[in-house]
Amino acid sequence: MAALSAITISVAGCSTTTPVDTISIDRTQGTEENISSLTEVIQRNPSNPEGYNVRGSAYGRSGQFRNALEDFNRAVQLNPSFYQAYANRALIHRSMGNLTEAANDYNRALKINPRYDVAYIGRGNLYRQAGRTNEAMTDFNRAISLQTTDPRAYHNRGLLKQLRGQHPQAIEDFSASISLAPNSPEPYNGRGISYVALNDDDNAFADFNRAIELDQKVAESWANQALIYERRGEKARAAKSYARATQLDPKYRPAVDGLARVR
Structure with a gap:
């Protein structure tokens, strides 16, 4: 998302801020020991969809997307109402570039559970990625109205407000995201950019330095x-x-x- 394109040339170096809805790859999640342990759980109860959902999540976090898809497919076969597995599979599809399949899975999850905040956040990011910012805003607003504790909702809504030039409101959203995930650098970068847009360089500098301290x-x-x-x-x-x-x-x-x- 191009941030702050209307700011003066002195701020032209201001970077884009990162939407929070991607999988952070952690290879340790896919170690042979970890996967073997989860596989043993499945072998003890092969008809329990939760086991496949958990192992699929581990595969996903380790970057083994095809294995993750197989497990989420099996989970929803065993329980077609397993809305969490649909949302998990959607994130894998998005990470693989299968955006239509991802949207379909988020829609399935929300049809089963219209109050599932995670699916609104995920679908909102698909809308944002497609440039459908009004629909993205609606989904983030919906997640927040459900009293989500997921910092992604506030962070990503902040990005949309930032894009619209609503920097004071964006700062409020980034601050809310920070309160929920104080060790994540992304909302500090986002908030700092809006501070720059308001010519509040001191607060911007503090936020950027904090982001560096965190990662x-x-x-x-x-x-x-x-x-x-x-x-x-x-x-x-x-x-x-x-x-x-x-x-x-x-x-x-x-x-x-x-x-x-x-x-």
Whole structure:
């Protein structure tokens, strides 16, 4: 999502912020020991769909998407009303680029349980990805109206408000996301960008620094920090942070362009 395109040229290096709805790959979830343990549970009770759902989730988190799909398929075969498994399968489909299948699964989950906040958040991100921002906003609003405790709803709604130039409201949503997931760097980056749009560089800088403290391997955080240094005229420090961002992601345009400017 292109963030803050209407801001003055001095903020042109401001990065896009990351929507939160992707699978964070953790190879340890797919270790032979972990999968074997889950397989033993299934073997003891092969007609229990929950076992397949749990193992499918482990496969998904480890990046073994095809194995995950097989398990979620089996789960919904055993229990066609298993709405959580549909939503889990939808996220796998989305990660594989099967967006139509993902949408169908979120719709199935919501038909079974119209109050399932996770499915609204997931479908909202599909809408956002397709540029259907009004429908995305409706889904995020619905999840929040259901009193979700899932930080993704607030974070991703904040991105939409940011896109619309509603920065004070976006800051409120990013703050709500932070309160639910204080150790996640994404909402700090999102909130910081809206602070930049409001020319509140001090709060923006604090948020970008916090994002770096939480995860030093996110190129966006370093590029955002560099932007504040650049706006302050501290070109040497800006260059160092932009360079760090390009080391982490050589194709990250805000960092590449920023480094070219300060050099």
